[in-house]
Amino acid sequence: MVMPQALLEKSVGRRVSLLLKDGRILEGRLEGSDEYMNMVLEETTETATDGEARRLGSVILRGSNVVSISVC
Amino acid sequence: MVMPQALLEKSVGRRVSLLLKDGRILEGRLEGSDEYMNMVLEETTETATDGEARRLGSVILRGSNVVSISVC
Amino acid sequence: MVMPQALLEKSVGRRVSLLLKDGRILEGRLEGSDEYMNMVLEETTETATDGEARRLGSVILRGSNVVSISVC
Amino acid sequence: MVMPQALLEKSVGRRVSLLLKDGRILEGRLEGSDEYMNMVLEETTETATDGEARRLGSVILRGSNVVSISVC
Amino acid sequence: MVMPQALLEKSVGRRVSLLLKDGRILEGRLEGSDEYMNMVLEETTETATDGEARRLGSVILRGSNVVSISVC
Amino acid sequence: MVMPQALLEKSVGRRVSLLLKDGRILEGRLEGSDEYMNMVLEETTETATDGEARRLGSVILRGSNVVSISVC
Amino acid sequence: MVMPQALLEKSVGRRVSLLLKDGRILEGRLEGSDEYMNMVLEETTETATDGEARRLGSVILRGSNVVSISVC
Known part of the structure; x- marks a missing residue:
């Protein structure tokens, strides 16, 4: 059994892809x-629903806006 | 009587299909x-409302975005 | 006087129809x-707002997505 | 001074009309x-925003979906 | 300094106009x-966003749907 | 360092402009x-997203509807 | 490991760019x-989704409306 918080903590240092509630995807x-x-997140790229990407660098993200976290 | 949390814990290792608030379906x-x-979830496939599917692999999902969980 | 939680517990084993926030109806x-x-829910059928139905079998449903519960 | 919870408890046995967040009206x-x-609610009728009504009988309603309660 | 709850309690017996999240206005x-x-509220009138008004009489209103309260 | 609550308390007696979640602006x-x-707020003016303004006088505003507070 | 609250506190005095839930961007x-x-925030500029910018000066922002915080 793998607890969600445990997997998140274990993923520090790895690249993750976050799906946000508004459809944006953040990778960093x-x-x-x-x-x-x-x-x-560090070295973050945000991709909007229309495919437009922007570099954000260092980002603090509020968990309440996150739908899912893919560990790469 | 079957409690929701008990059924969820008992379903570890099985494939589930999650309906998200935004209409996406995650299977894994x-x-x-x-x-x-x-x-x-492991070996996860996400299907958007337009039917487009993508492979996500290992995913942490926030429960607040889940509508229902079907146990396969 | 009938308390909501008491009626829900008393309804175990009966068929219920749930109206969800997104307009779907789940019966089981x-x-x-x-x-x-x-x-x-067991032996669940989901009916989307466009009338399309699908069989879901065993379902865990999050209460926060429920508007009302009709006891049949 | 009339407290909201006190009025609600005093209204048991009376007919009420509930306005829900999605615009539906439940009377029972x-x-x-x-x-x-x-x-x-017992002997409940649901009226959708397009005026379509359906009989629901015995209904458990989640308070978080209620905007206002009119006591008839 | 006037605390919000104190002003609300002091306004009992006065007419108020409530703006709800869905744009309706309740006066009573x-x-x-x-x-x-x-x-x-007593002697309540609800005005929808299209200007249509209806008399509601005695109303219990959930605070979570209220944006602002104007004291007349 | 300026804490949000401290700045809010210090702003009593000053004019503020509130951006609400639904896009309205309240000034008072x-x-x-x-x-x-x-x-x-006292001497409040509400400006809707279409630019229409109305005078509201004394207003109690729920914080959960506020996006940002500009201190004038 | 960098905790979100720790990075936020460490960023006092620096310029940040906030993405809000409604798509606005606040920089200050x-x-x-x-x-x-x-x-x-001080010396704040708000940019709406249509690109229109306005100067807001001193702003108190509610965290519940924030999606992400980029530290410049």
Whole structure:
């Protein structure tokens, strides 16, 4: 059995792809997370629903906006 | 009587199909879950409302975005 | 006086019809529920807003997506 | 001064009309309620925003979907 | 300094106009309120966004649907 | 370092401009606030997204509907 | 490992770019934040989804409306 929080903590240092509630996708290297699944990403790229991408660098993300986290 | 959390825990190792609030469907093997119904899926396929599917592999899913969980 | 949770617990084993927030209707036999009105249904049929139905079998439903529960 | 919960409890046995967040109107005889304003209605009629009505009989309603409760 | 809850309690017996999240406006005499800003109104008139008004009489209103309360 | 609640309390007596979730803008003199960022405004003007303005006088505003508060 | 709240506190005095749930972008100098990720910004510029910008000066922002925070 793999607990969600445990997998998230184990994924620090790896690249993750986050699907947000508004359809955006954020890809970056996971630097840390907390109990609310707030996360810190580095070298982040945001892709909007129309496919437009922008580089965001260092990002704090609120967990309440996250639908799913794919570990690459 | 079958409690929801008990059925979820008992379903670890089985394939589940999740309906998300935004209409997406995620199918994968349930690896674990917590008290908020956050889940870990492996060998996950996401199907968007337009039928487009993508392979996601290992996914952490936030329970707050889940409408229903079908146990296959 | 009939308390909502008491009626829900008393309805285990009966068929219920659930109206979800997104307009879907789920019909099935109630197997159990918890304090958040999460429910387990068996022999479930989901009817989308366009009338399309699909069989879901065993379903865990999150109470936060439920508008109303009709006891048949 | 009339407290909301007190009026709700005093209204058991009376007909009420509930406006839901999605615009539906539920009318029925209030059988009970709890601290979250979850309610039990009997002899319930649901009227959709397009005016279409359906009989629902015994209904458990989640308070979080209710906008207002008119006591008839 | 005027605290929101204090002003609400002081407004009992006065007419108030409530703007709801869905754009409706409810006007009535405030009879009482609780810590969640649930309210009881008497002699209530509801005005929909299209300007259509209906008389509702005695109304229990859930605070979570209220945007703002104007004290007349 | 300036804490959000501290700045809000310090702004009592000043004019503020509130952006609400539904796009409305409320401008008025801040009379008080509480821990949920519920606020009391006096001499309030509401401007809808279509630019239409109306005078509201004394207003209790629920903090959960507020996006941002500009201190003038 | 970098915790989200720790990075936020460390970013006081730096310029940040906030993506809000409604698509607006707020850019300003972070003056402070609290446990709910409410923030105080100075020299703030708001850019709407249609690209229209307005100067807001000193702003209190509710964390519940924030999707992500880019540290510049």
